[in-house]
Amino acid sequence: MELVCPAGNLPSLKTAVDHGANAVYFGFRDDTNARHFAGLNFAPNKMAEGIEYARRRNVRVFVALNTYPRPDGFKRWQEAVDRAADLGVDALIAADLGVLDYASSKHPNLPLHLSVQGSATNYEALRFYHEHFGVRRAVLPRVLSMSQTRHVIENSPLEIEVFAFGSLCVMVEGRCILSSYATGRSPNTFGACSPASHVEWIETPDGLDTRLGGVLIQRHPKGENVGYPTLCKGTFRVADHTYHAIEEPISLNAMELLPELQAAGVKAVKIEGRQRSPVYVGQVTRVWRQALDALARDPQHFKPRPEWTAELGKVSEGAQTTLGAYHRPWQ
Amino acid sequence: MTATDSATASPASSTGTRSGPRLSLGPISYYWPKDQVDAFYQQVEHLPVDIVYLGETICSKRNEVRFEDWLAIGERLAASGKEVVLSTLSLLEAESELLRLRAICENEGFLVEANDMGAVQLLRGRPFVVGHSVNVYNDRSLAVLARSGLKRWVLPVELTADCLADMQRLRPAGIETEVYAYGRLPLAYSARCFTARARNLPKDDCRYCCIDYPDGLEVATQDDQGFLVLNGIQTQSARTNNLLPELPRLRELDVDILRISPQAQGTDAIVQLFDQALRGDKTPAEASAAIQPLMPSGACDGYWHGEAGMDQVAQV
Known part of the structure; x- marks a missing residue:
């Protein structure tokens, strides 16, 4: 399974790469991505530098363009798609039907991933994105149980990436206002x-x-x-x-499910947190790299080590973690 | 549903001719006993709405009204002259939910409203509607759906009047636009059932407790402001979105249909007041003033005006 790590800026990107990410994801410095925070994200020259840094170390780069443009702003999203294509990124992560349509028709060789913001929770929806835009991978919203995740993968025409760690969206992403x-x-x-x-x-x-x-x-x-x-x-x-009528301040930590996720055919696990510090990115990437390496060595006997859990607990929202929707009683 | 508000005139006494947008009644978003649902739609047969959306859109466990029952209700409404559309689940997770969705999408009699891209996929090649939970934020998205057979779309509720104006200018030929004009706002969907959580029940043993809250379960802030409403896995606004005062602009923008979302009490009166405003028997402001007391927790219209959704901008 691929480890996909967040990069809110260049130092985070380098840290993620150095600590064992297989891929990093980031956005441009505006509202074309779902982590549009002051001081975050990449100006074009920094992005080129980040891509170069990752490439030299065989780490893939994904650009998130996963918000929903309105007609008066559509051109900016279009330009962002073109820019990402020019930069030669390994994938564009998008949610909007119009953006996906533009990207697939203008840049047919640019691999597309369906963002979690695309709210695709079932394989019929995934088939739509596959058939219409040739989307290769989808990130599932954090609402499916483990058995539902398995079922989606069995019937999905495209690769599946799931969230494994980080702040927890309780709502279907892309459908929460x-x-x-x-x-x-x-x-x-x-x-x-x-x-x-x-x-x-x-x-x-x-x-x-x-x-x-x-x-x-x-x-x-x-x-x-x-x-x-x-x-x-x-x-x-x-x-x-x-x-807490909706949810407590808590983070998702699906590490103990890694063997099941792997057996289900999950292609990549995603770490949330482009808005977090490079220190967070470094710590979390290192721990998850160790866990995935341990899983590869001996999937039968994989168990999260107490020191990993403790380290992840320290950087979790509210200092507590949950299996979230993967675990039926949470729902 | 209670008796019509005394301030409302019956359609028989109205003078003006209806012009401008048609009226639709959205699906019931809450869990009502079957008797209440039946009584509600018997009344709807006589209400001045043109289109009626039927079906369970929130939770597949809600089983008071079954698919065959919905079809029967639909037949009766169609016989009374309504256009009937079968609406579908907004959040599809389990195979059992897809099975039911397929049955709805394959029905031969009625148009279907897709509330998820899974339904859009199943409906490809035949005319369909997309509801407000399908994210259509720009004309290029509309064009993609039009190529699949889209007949009508509902403006996502967080979009503004100005955005709608752009969409109307750019929409593909033949596509109808519907606006969620009255009702508590659908704000979010989750795997978690918040109503069961409020009752300290696990979702898998929820005891169908949504049935105790015919208008949802209100969430207040710690300083006692009504804020949200829990409706199973859905979260709604406590305030009721009311765009009736915006009728002149809605007409100017050539909106085809105004949607009214059913509430447990007073839906008949609300429909009549919209109808009277459309006929010119009441001004939009007069009709809105009469609707005001029928809202469970006050009004809002912020999204339409580009403000926070909970704000009330128009002076009523």
């Missing part, structure tokens, strides 16, 4: 969820309130660790209960 409901900006339109521009941190006599678009997301008593107010990880009230 909670963020724009509160802020006007969503992953689909703007390339960011719960954008920092709309976050307020307000000290109160009892502690600290975090608000997103004016909506109270979290109320922290004095002394409690303060996390980023991602909308779906907030604390809300339903009937008389106040709790």
Whole structure:
């Protein structure tokens, strides 16, 4: 299985390459990709340098162009596709039907991957993208159980990549607009969820309130660790209960499922976190490289080592991890 | 459904002629007992809607109304002069769900609304509708779907009036445009069932608890602001999206159909008020003022205006 690692900038890319990634993915410095954060992503010259760095070490490079252009911006996405093709990337990761259509007709030799933002959770949807655009690989949304993942792969005409580690989207990617409901900006339109521009941190006599678009997301008593107010990880009230109504601050860690994922035919495991630091990218890539190497040596007896789990726990959101939807009781 | 609001006139007493967009009734997004569903659609036969979308779009476990029942309801509505469209599941994960989807897509009588690209794939080569959960954000996407047989699309709810204007200018010939004009906004879908979670039940043993919440289960912030609604695996807005005040612009943009999403109470009155506004018997503002008390948790229209979806921009 290929290890696909995030690169929010050049130092992260180099770290991922140095620590054993088989492929890195990144985006241009604008809203054409779903990690459109200040200071993140690549200007064209840096991208060329990154690609060169990865290539010399036999690491593949994927460009994410996975947001949804509106008619007035379509040209920019088109130019980004052309730029990626000119750079000779190994694959373009896209979600929008129009972008995929443009890329496949203008650059028939440019390999296409369906982004997780494309929301394809079943093999009939995958067949559509395969038949219409010749998409070679799809990244599955983080909503399928292990047995559903297996079933999709058995019937899929294209390769499957799955998320293995990182911040957990609870919703079907590409179909969640909670963020724009509160802020006007969503992953689909703007390339960011719960954008920092709309976050307020307000000290109160009892502690600290975090608000997103004016909506109270979290109320922290004095002394409690303060996390980023991602909308779906907030604390809300339903009937008389106040709790994480949607999800806790938690990260996905599917390492213990590696033998099953491999047996199911998963072609690549993806690490989330282009918005995270090069230190995170280095640590996570190194641990996952070790795990995949151990898996290759002895798939029958593979078990995550306690030190790997501990190291990943340290960099996890809320310092806790879950198997997410792979594990039926989570659902 | 309750009796029509006293402020609403019956269609018989209306004076104006209907012009502009047709009215549709979206699929029921909640889990209602079969008796309630039957009673609802008996009333719909007499309501001034042109198109009725039928079927379960949220959760395949909801089994009060079965496929054959939907077909029977569809036959009755068609006999009363409605255009009937069978709507499909938004999130398809299990093979059992694909099996049911195939049965719907292969039906001979009715048009089908695809709410996932899996359904688009199964419907290729025959006319179909795409619902608001299929991401059509630009005209090139529309053109791709048109080549597969698309007849009608629903504007994704987070897109703005200005974006719609561009889409209308660029849409392929013969494609109809529908706008989600009234209802709580569909915001997200998940593998997790949030209603079962709220009841501390595992999804696999949910005890069909959605049936206890005919308008979904409201989520408030810790400072008591109604914010979201849990509807099984779907998350909706607490506020009701209402674009009736935008009727002049919707007409100017040549929108073909306005969709009203059913709610447990007052859907009949809401349809009548839209109809009256379309006939010119009431101004859009008057009709909206009469709708206001029928909304479970207030109104919003921010997406249409390019603001946060929960904002209310138009003055009613």
